[in-house]
Amino acid sequence: MTIMITGATDGLGRATAQALAEAGHDLVVHGRSGDKLVRTAEELRRTGVSVQTALADMSDLGQVAAMARGIDPVDVLINNAGVFRIPDPITPDGLDRRFVVNSFAPALLTRLLAPRMPGGGRVIHLSSAAQAPVDIDAMNGRHPLQPMEAYAQSKLALTIWSSCFAAAHLDGPLSIAVNPGSLLATTMVREGFGTSGNDINIGVDILVRAALSEEFAEASGRYYDNDARRFANPHPEAANAARSRAVIDAIEARIAPFMTPAH
Numbered sequence: 524m525t526i527m528i529t530g531a532t533d534g535l536g537r538a539t540a541q542a543l544a545e546a547g548h549d550l551v552v553h554g555r556s557g558d559k560l561v562r563t564a565e566e567l568r569r570t571g572v573s574v575q576t577a578l579a580d581m582s583d584l585g586q587v588a589a590m591a592r593g594i595d596p597v598d599v600l601i602n603n604a605g606v607f608r609i610p611d612p613i614t615p616d617g618l619d620r621r622f623v624v625n626s627f628a629p630a631l632l633t634r635l636l637a638p639r640m641p642g643g644g645r646v647i648h649l650s651s652a653a654q655a656p657v658d659i660d661a662m663n664g665r666h667p668l669q670p671m672e673a674y675a676q677s678k679l680a681l682t683i684w685s686s687c688f689a690a691a692h693l694d695g696p697l698s699i700a701v702n703p704g705s706l707l708a709t710t711m712v713r714e715g716f717g718t719s720g721n722d723i724n725i726g727v728d729i730l731v732r733a734a735l736s737e738e739f740a741e742a743s744g745r746y747y748d749n750d751a752r753r754f755a756n757p758h759p760e761a762a763n764a765a766r767s768r769a770v771i772d773a774i775e776a777r778i779a780p781f782m783t784p785a786h
Contacts, residue, residue: 525573526734527551527597529581529632530604532559535649535703535726539601540567542727543734549573551594553604555580581628582606582620588781591635599734600636600696601647602629602681608670617664625677626662630684631778633698637688642695646688647733650700652750654679654758657770663777680770682746682757687771689744697743700757701733704749725749 530536532554544567554560564574579590606624655675682700689698703726729749748755
């Protein structure tokens with residue numbers, strides 16, 4: 524089985540890649556630093572598995588699209604890459620990077636890879652316990668948000684989109700949103716909250732299970748809250764059909780220009 528992990532050169536993505544490689548799965552590892560990507564791939568290959576690298580800045584949807592088109596087919600995609608408190612929160616075209624990296628990029632990557640994935644394949648989207656109603660104007664760059672507002676909204680947006688994608692792809696691949704656990708020991712948590720964080724293996728375990736285990740075989744469209752150790756409902760706003768439709772439409776409109784080979 525071949526599994527792609529975005530944000531695989533550090534933190535939860537890196538630890539999950541190691542666990543999957545040690546279990547014998549071939550990998551496609553993504554990163555935005557070429558040097559870190561090469562080092563990560565070299566270390567993972569020591570387990571004996573095949574490792575392909577994929578370089579892209581996830582805040583640049585053009586780079587995401589180009590990366591997707593250069594990747595061999597995969598069985599599982601783990602959309603792990605994410606940002607929270609960063610020094611340059613606004614992209615050159617005026618969008619909040621939290622929405623671009625946490626919502627738009629995983630949706631675009633999923634759209635581009637899914638047609639070449641098997642019906643039994645899986646897409647695991649990294650959600651969060653931090654979820655908040657989505658401000659569509661802010662998502663479209665019309666006004667700024669504070670870091671936690673943007674992060675929480677971007678995670679609910681992706682969770683809503685995951686459910687919609689699942690409903691439109693009943694023959695697969697599966698699309699599952701997962702909160703891997705709150706305040707895990709990652710760079711994002713250290714820089715964002717000033718705490719060393721909880722055991723990162725809490726998150727590794729659930730991502731490996733979501734990607735491979737039978738307990739998630741019928742979970743397409745659902746949200747798993749690893750803090751509660753169970754499938755759960757996301758933020759109540761996700762149940763508002765009109766609001767969810769607006770979120771989905773905003774994401775689809777943003778990624779649509781990058782769906783053609785011209786990008």
